[in-house]
Amino acid sequence: MQKLGDFKLPAFFNYPPYFSLQPVRDTREKQVQLWKELILDYCRTQKNFVIGLEEEFPLFSNPVIESKTNVLTRFN
Template identity: 40%
Template structure:
C-alpha cells in the first residue's frame, strides 16, 4: 500500500495544523488530532515502531505536507509523541526519545483480541509458538497477523497477569505460549 491510498483528514491540509498553537486549549486539541492521525496512519500501514528522526529526515508524508509546503519540526514531533506515550498509546524505545513503539491498539486490546481468537478457534489448553500467532495460516485474515514481536509480548504479559496464558522458552530458544481456559 502506498501513502496515496491512506486518506488524510481535511485538517491535514490546513497550515495551522503544522504549527504548534500557542493557546493551551487549542494546542491540546491539536495534539489530540495529531495523535489520532498518527495512530490511524500506523494502523493503516501496520506500523509498530516509528523512528522520529528518520521520519523527519526522510520527509515522511505524515509529517511533511508538500501540498501546502508545511512540515513539523523535530521538536514539535517529539512533543506529539510524548503526548501519545503519556496517553498510553506508545512507549519510548530509547533514552533519547527518538524511537517509539506505537500502539494503535493498546496491549490490553491486543490481549483481548488474541484471547478471543484462541477461545473461538479451540486453542485453549494448547501450545502455540509466537510464529504461529504472528505468521500462521490460522491468523492470516486477522488484525494481529504480522504483529510486531514486542507488541505481541506486551499483550501476552497482559494475558499472563490474567492467568489466561503462560509464555515459555522451547527448543532452539523459540518462544511458545500455552493458553488456559478460565
C-alpha cells in the same frame, strides 16, 4: 481529498496552523490529540509498529502546503 498511498488524509491536514505548535492551551491540546489520532490511524492501516523520529515519516510533512511539522519536537 488528499491521499497518502491508500490512506485518506483528513481535511485539516492541509491547514497550515496544524503544522505549527499552537500557543493557546486548549487549541494546542486539540491539535496534539488530532496528531495522536492521525498517527495511530495511519500506522494501524499501514501495519507500521515503529516510528523512528530521526527518519522521514510521511505524515510529518505536507508538500501541498509546503510545510513540515514542528509539533512533534515538543510532543509530550
